């Protein structure tokens with residue numbers, strides 16, 4: 001990536017805490033904190049001062065153990081959770097000059113429907129299980145203001161074809177599909193508005209290894225074809241190694257290391273990253 005390249009997404013000092021905090025824990029290094037949990041008031045500091053950029057056509061991986069704050073971060077980026085502080089700026093929204101977290105819920109809906117797509121680990125969160133697959137795609141297109149039924153149908157067919165859902169099953173509801181197929185429908189839905197940014201939250205966790213591989217291959221080929229930017233969260237460094245150009249490592253809500261993925265895998269600096277890399281060998 002060139003030095004002067006403008007990021008698609010810029011995150012500045014994102015903070016998310018669950019709980020009000022107290023005089024004991026508001027100082028980030030307080031002894032009342034065990035990892036990111038305050039023993040006095042029970043507040044969890046899920047994301048602490050998280051900052052990063054995502055560049056055009058780049059896949060940014062976010063890896064970390066369970067509870068490190070990865071999903072909370074993704075929920076904040078898609079406005080599923082309200083942040084406690086910090087900023088997010090999208091190049092495709094108001095020239096990257098407005099903090100998305102301070103926009104109205106109506107504007108945040110607009111951003112979700114037009115500039116971002118998200119694929120959830122749990123397909124129940126991303127799909128209407130009783131709608132047809134093509135209906136799921138139409139739902140996202142309608143939310144973004146599309147009205148032409150013929151165009152929505154052809155876009156839906158094109159996308160389902162891209163993610164290898166057989167044409168004769170496009171009117172079937174995802175509840176009848178296997179886990180891998182459901183994830184592929186979610187991907188098609190998330191791509192329907194041609195968003196410049198896609199958020200993928202543990203999209204292959206829970207799938208069989210061979211199905212995992214086929215979903216990862218699909219993501220890789222779509223990313224190359226569409227040159228879309230992706231933020232990909234996984235606890236599995238194997239997934240990150242396969243897809244991510246750059247990687248952020250999170251621990252207890254903080255970014256402890258970031259860099260080009262190959263460099264992190266070959267020469268991890270932080271003790272935790274070293275353990276993670278060694279467990280992959």
Ligand SMILES: Nc1ncnc2c1ncn2[C@@H]1O[C@H](COP(=O)(O)OP(=O)(O)OP(=O)(O)O)[C@@H](O)[C@H]1O
Nearest residue numbers: 018044046064065066067068069070071072073235
């Ligand atoms: N709604 C909530 N209320 C209170 N604490 C929460 C809530 N959601 C998450 N947390 C806490 O925030 C911290 C970060 O959780 P998060 O789910 O973001 O981690 P994660 O890295 O995605 O883990 P996993 O891979 O297991 O999903 C954890 O300590 C978790 O218990």
